[in-house]
Amino acid sequence: MTINTKINIMDTALKLFAEKGFSxxxxxxxxxxxxxxxxxxxxxxxxxxxxxxxxxxxxxQDYFNKVLKLDNDSIESEQIIYKYIKYTIEFIDNNYDVAKMLITNTEIINNEFKKMMELKQQQVISILEKALKRGQKEDKFRGFKSRDIAFMIMNIAKSGHNQFNFSIEGNIDQKTQKIYDFIMYGLIKEERKT
Amino acid sequence: MTINTKINIMDTALKLFAEKGFSxxxxxxxxxxxxxxxxxxxxxxxxxxxxxxxxxxxxxQDYFNKVLKLDNDSIESEQIIYKYIKYTIEFIDNNYDVAKMLITNTEIINNEFKKMMELKQQQVISILEKALKRGQKEDKFRGFKSRDIAFMIMNIAKSGHNQFNFSIEGNIDQKTQKIYDFIMYGLIKEERKT
Amino acid sequence: MTINTKINIMDTALKLFAEKGFSxxxxxxxxxxxxxxxxxxxxxxxxxxxxxxxxxxxxxQDYFNKVLKLDNDSIESEQIIYKYIKYTIEFIDNNYDVAKMLITNTEIINNEFKKMMELKQQQVISILEKALKRGQKEDKFRGFKSRDIAFMIMNIAKSGHNQFNFSIEGNIDQKTQKIYDFIMYGLIKEERKT
Amino acid sequence: MTINTKINIMDTALKLFAEKGFSxxxxxxxxxxxxxxxxxxxxxxxxxxxxxxxxxxxxxQDYFNKVLKLDNDSIESEQIIYKYIKYTIEFIDNNYDVAKMLITNTEIINNEFKKMMELKQQQVISILEKALKRGQKEDKFRGFKSRDIAFMIMNIAKSGHNQFNFSIEGNIDQKTQKIYDFIMYGLIKEERKT
DNA sequence: TATGAATGAGGGTTCATTCAT
DNA sequence: AATGAATGAACCCTCATTCAT
Known part of the structure; x- marks a missing residue:
């Protein structure tokens, strides 16, 4: 009956972990x-x-590999940010269960796993940081502590995830565009200060 | 023996819940x-x-009450956003353990509790949304779906929280200022589009 | 407020033991x-x-003392049986809770207590037995093993107790009369065999 | 290891419940x-x-089913009583532990179970009552309230059970005969009143 | 490959009992 | 006399894990 028992197990487990939590x-x-x-x-x-x-x-793995490929100086820095957001939204959309599982169960997992996750997150932050620094050098972005901004971008990108029965509206591209636009231009309408 | 056993229990439990999770x-x-x-x-x-x-x-309770008081039309909309960020950063700083506990244990708690938390979050979103709409009417803010932005602000404000051994640098006021500045003006240096 | 705390405790405990059992x-x-x-x-x-x-x-104690006083050769044997039944019915009626408590909790009590209870029961059986033997000698009762009959009388006397939402109908005297009559004459209508 | 673990558990539990009570x-x-x-x-x-x-x-279950089969107008009413006594004695003899367990633990069990037990007891009472009424119609039995007598018969049949280290003497048939005889003819030797 | 009976450590919780006040 | 906070043994039960089949 089961063509692939292993996949069956993983799919079922994922569903239940996301629904009710690991414990x-x-x-x-x-x-x-x-x-x-x-x-x-x-x-x-x-x-x-x-x-x-x-x-x-x-x-x-797929998501992470895609993000790693953004660590490339031949890609424009805005594009790196845009794509990072898009990949993140995409991942959350296509893997809602995993995302939820990760968000809600991080702490109950052992330290070894946590360290691995942290390492990956640090890599992602570094990629964004590098792109931001390049953008500043190229006089595209305002002056700021790029690591701080990288961190904020990481957090805001998660807004694509439905928390508390609410999420940004739209399909993947629309969500991405909204977040990207917000990150780039902020709220203020008035003349830009420099 | 202890002057206040109840407080002793709560403090100890908080520490352990935050460290190792509820389960x-x-x-x-x-x-x-x-x-x-x-x-x-x-x-x-x-x-x-x-x-x-x-x-x-x-x-x-303290944090939530403070935020509820921001639901006041006599406060300028930017101030509402600024203060919301500040209160959130403050709460996270002063109640690091609770914040961590809440962030990491939401799902393992019962539905009644989750509903209560959701309700509070919806209230917070509504307050921000209202302030944003007012800001738009007063021609301060750019055009956008205010509910989406409210949601993004909520997410970005959490950047004050140390995740994966990293957080925005600085004291409470500095963190608040950085986040507020990012939200208001975004990344881009160039002339503002309207 | 409480004139007699000890009595208050005993009354309350009795009520609850009878209602829900000892454990x-x-x-x-x-x-x-x-x-x-x-x-x-x-x-x-x-x-x-x-x-x-x-x-x-x-x-x-009251009940038991009354029964002990029936151990008296100057009382007619039928009277001993009648009074034993009456006292038992009376006790159950007036001390419904204790009776229920005793009936339903005998086993969960310690051995010392059980031995004491057994001893008392044996005394009661002996009194009935003696009366029955005397009645046989006086040619009032049929031939039988008096100890067996004593035991049956003990059991049938408990019929005054409401078990399974049912009990013999009537007031104390009526119940006593019914049981006494049944014990004396049995079911059969036809001519008595000897 | 054991051929039938479930039976092993039930037998062991029965033994201990009867010995020390449920709680x-x-x-x-x-x-x-x-x-x-x-x-x-x-x-x-x-x-x-x-x-x-x-x-x-x-x-x-066995015992109860046997008793239920006595609800049959083609069986003589005396036979119903006789067999009811016999089945009861038999059950107590063969299932001493269960009987003791039931007698001593009725109250500590939940209400649903108690209701079920009550229902069964009511059924048994009704069967006896019906037989008694028929016997009266056929002019075999004396006039009395048949439900009261049914209740007394139920109680006296339990005399086969060893309480307080005493029970009626004899094997199953002897015990049954003694109880049946007592029920039918009572104590009195003299000419039967009608 | 796949099963499910069996295990036992550990979980949350209850409660008779103690004792400082 | 009376209290109730504090205790810890013991309770019922869960569940990740093992292993003979």
Whole structure:
């Protein structure tokens, strides 16, 4: 019946982790929902945590690789920011469950995993920081601490995620455009100060 | 023995919840860390969840009340945004543990509590939205969907929070100023488009 | 307020023991229902079991003493049986709670107490047995093993007690008469065999 | 390990429930006595109460079904009474533990269960009542309130049960005969009144 | 590959009892 | 006499994990 039991397990687990959180999702529940035996999960994964990590890895790898490719001086700095936002929105849209799972379960996961996640985040921040610095050198962007801004951009990009039953409206491109526009020009209508 | 056992329990629990998450913090651990008997916790709190909620309520009430007072047309719209950011940064700075606890444990808490949190968030969004609309009418702000922007401001304000071992640099006022400036003017240096 | 705290405690405890059983009645619940502090109970009683025993002793003593007085050869044997039934019905009627408590909690009480209860029951059986033997000698009663009959009388006398929402109908005297009549003459209408 | 773990659990639990009562028998004690892990019990039973109910159901069903079959107008009314007594004695003899468990733990069990038990008892009373009324119509039995007598018969039939280290002497048939004889003819030797 | 019975550590919670006040 | 905060043993139950099949 199951062409690929492993995928079946991961999909089911992802759904339940996102719905109820890591701690409140039992191996039994995953097995039952997936229509397999409890023991089978342990044939494919070493532990519950291993299952969680595997899901994140599988789903997040694509996104992360795309972002890593933005670390390229031949891409215009605005484009890097635009694409970073787009990739992030896209990832959240296509992997709503993983995103939710990551956002809501970060802390309950072990330190090794947290360190890995931190490392990746630091890499992303560095890529954005580098692009921002370049943009400043090229006199495109205003003067500021680029690392701070990189951090703010990271946070604002998550606005594509539905929190508290609310999210920015629109499809991926519209959301991206809105966030990008806000980041670039801010709120103020009046003449730009320099 | 302790002058105030209840406060001792809440402080200890808060520390552990923030450190290890709700599910991975046992009542036994809290009792041991607080230097009291397990049963004593149940003298002051009905359940582990009740303890969690009590902490959030106690710590969050001040912040929320301050934000609610911003819902006042006699305050200039920019000031509302500025103060919202400041209060949020302040809250996070002074209640680092609660903030972390809230951010990382939202999903594992029961629905009643989640609904209450959502309600509060919606109120905050509405206050910002109202201020933004007023700012637009007064021709201060650019045209945009104010609810979307309110949502982005909420997300960006959280940048004061140390995630992944990184946060915006500076004291409360400096952080606030940086975020406010970014929100108002964005990245771009060039002449403002209208 | 409380003229006699001890009586207050015993009355309240009796009510709750009868309602919910010994194990499911907590000291806290008794204290709360009695409107006193938990510690106060321990001023009057050594333990929860001591409280239980005290109640039984206090309430059962009268009944038991009355029955003991039936051990008297100058009372006609039928009268002993009649009065035994009457006293038992009376006790159950006036001390419904104790009776229910005793019937439903016998086993959860310690062995010392059980032995004491057994002893008393054996005394009662012996009294009935003696009366029955005397009645046989006097050619009033049919031939049978008097100890067996004594035991059956003991059991049938409990029919005055409301079990499963049903009991024999009537007031104390009517109930007593019905049971006595049944014991004496049985069901059969036809000519008596000898 | 054991050929049938479930039966092992039920037998062990029955033994302990009868010995010490429901509340004073812990799941740990059952597991230890049965030589299995605590968790295993929860593989077969949903809860401690479920375990209790299952035992009662399993053991009591046979008895109850037999009694229900006595609700049959083609059986002579005396025979119904005789057989009811016999089945009851038999059940108590073969299921001493269950009987004791039921008699001593009725009150500590939940209301749903109590209602079910009451219902069954009412059915039994009704069967006896019906037989008694028929016997009266056929002019076999004396005039009385048949429901009261049915209730007394139920109580006296329990005399086969060893209470307070005493019971009627003899094997099943002898006990049955003694009780039946007592019920039919009562104590009195003299000429029968009508 | 796949199962599910079995395990036992650990969870949250209750409650009889103590004792300083 | 009376209190109630504090205790900790013991409770029922869950669940990640193992392993014989």
């Amino acid at each position: 409140d999702t039992s191996i039994s529940a995953i097995a039952e929902e997936a229509g397999i035996g409890k023991g089978t999960i342990y044939w494919y994964f070493e532990s519950k945590k291993d299952l969680f990590f595997s899901i994140v890895e599988q789903r997040g | 991975d913090t046992s009542i036994s651990a809290i009792a041991e860390e607080a230097g009291i008997g397990k049963g004593t916790i149940y003298w002051y709190f009905e359940s582990k969840k009740d303890l969690f909620f009590s902490i959030v309520e106690q710590r969050g | 499911d009645t907590s000291i806290s619940a008794i204290a709360e229902e009695a409107g006193i502090g938990k510690g106060t109970i321990y001023w009057y009683f050594e333990s929860k079991k001591d409280l239980f025993f005290s109640i039984v002793e206090q309430r059962g | 004073d028998t812990s799941i740990s004690a059952i597991a230890e006595e049965a030589g299995i892990g605590k968790g295993t019990i929860y593989w077969y039973f949903e809860s401690k109460k479920d375990l209790f109910f299952s035992i009662v159901e399993q053991r009591g």
